[in-house]
Amino acid sequence: MTTDTDITPIGLLNDKVVLITGASRGIGAAAARLFAREGAKVVLTARSTDALERLVTEIRAGGGVADATPLDLADDASIRAAVDHVRQLHGRLDGAFNNGALPQRQVGPVDTTGEE
Incomplete structure (x- = not known):
């Protein structure tokens, strides 16, 4: 079995700034670790920052660049x-891994779904 720690980083995301929603656990936390290993400067978000701060510490200890900020997608x-x-931290945003979720009241294509 191969785990994400068995993969040798190739710098695919060197110096990219990536916002990750729902990063406090599961897929979001795994993506944060992988993106940081690949050279991205990651900014982790979730409603509660306790778990995010632990992940930031872990990523920084491994030589990565990570910060956290609270985010309520609703x-x-x-x-x-x-x-x-x-933008204040890094001057730009290159990409986002939109892993966070909330219940949808309206179902349909994104371009026909209103903000509310």
Whole structure:
């Protein structure tokens, strides 16, 4: 069995700035570890920052660049604040791994779904 720690990093994301939603556990935390190992500067988000801070410490201990900020995906102002925080830290945002989720009231194509 191969785990993500068995893979030799090739620097695929060197110096890219990536925002990761839902990064406090599971797939989001695994993505944060992988992206950081591949050279990305990761900014981790979730509603609670306790688990994020532990992950930031882990990534930094491994030589990666990581920060955390709270984010509530149901709150537009919270989303804007998280993106602004990334820009304050790194001057830009190159990509996002949108792993966080919330229940959808409307089902359909994204381009036909309103903000509310």
